[in-house]
Amino acid sequence: MTTAFSFAPDDWRAQIYAALKRQNVVQVGYVPDAGHASLIQAVHVDPEMKVTVLTTEEEGVALLAGADLGGERGVMLMQSSGVGNCVNMFSLLRSCGFPFLTIVTMRGEWAEFNPWQIPMGQGTPKTFEHAGFLLYRVDDPADAGPVTEAAVRMAYDAAQPVAVLLSQRLIGAKKF
């Protein structure tokens, strides 16, 4: 596979990108996030990807519902603090049986310095469970590709809402 974007050799986000491409994920909605930065750059320079920057995460739930109505697969990239912004919009997925895939960079769970990140970081898995999501978690860089690929298939072949949580330990705690 050729891509206009070059990931750093040890950047496991390259495997996430490759899995999304193999599984024909076309639409990407995202709220800017440091943990997703190289993946966001890669999808932006990929002419086959339709990339939408969102003002808030709940827009991404609606965006990917629309993509599904039009026959396209999508993914939303966000941070754990954004999960709470989606709660009512998640009802759309359950009410209509939409498939949905999100990849979430976690804060507030590993060597977090900012106490304001902890409530939503700790609440993220419970929020997804309440909304009926299937949850995957990546702690080991070697799992990033295979877990993403399995998650896409569960979302779009089995028509489920699915979230992949990229742990803060994997991403590296933010330093200031």
Added chain:
Amino acid sequence: MLERRDTVARLLADRSPDLLVVPGLGSSTYDVAAAGDHPGNFYLWGAMGGAVCIGLGLALAQPRKRVLVITGDGELLMGLGSLATVGAKGLSNLAIAVLDNEAYGETGGQSSHTALGTDLAGIALACRFRVSATVRSMDEFPRLREMLLGMPGPVLGVIKTASTEVPRVLPERDGHAIRSRFKTALLG
């Protein structure tokens, strides 16, 4: 002021097979249903604030179809940021019609922000919509229709309507059935 049900019926009269319609929850969904049930309607019964972005995802996936979101002022105000998102994408096949009665009709008619000074057409222009206008009388309907159905988008038309009660026309409300019918009609 325009009459909402009549305006929606005239917008959707003799509709093109290439037109897909996403009505926002509440009165907009009833107005679109009253104009005639159609498999190319994706009726919303919830997801308040989401109609515009559902239309955006659909318009991105179906660039050869015209996507028309028909929603109310309250529904749009709940997802106002989505106008910035749509403006940034600049899609030519996406249009938004706002039935603006300046009130929350489903909850007792409380004033909305459009009654208190907010100019939705001005916000859309400031978000880089190609065309945006407010219409206040039926004399302007031909221009409204041309804007919403013909002009390259993103387009937003604010339709000032009276807050009169109209009978509810309730379409299918099983979301699985609505989604399945819509996708089968569009994608086979």
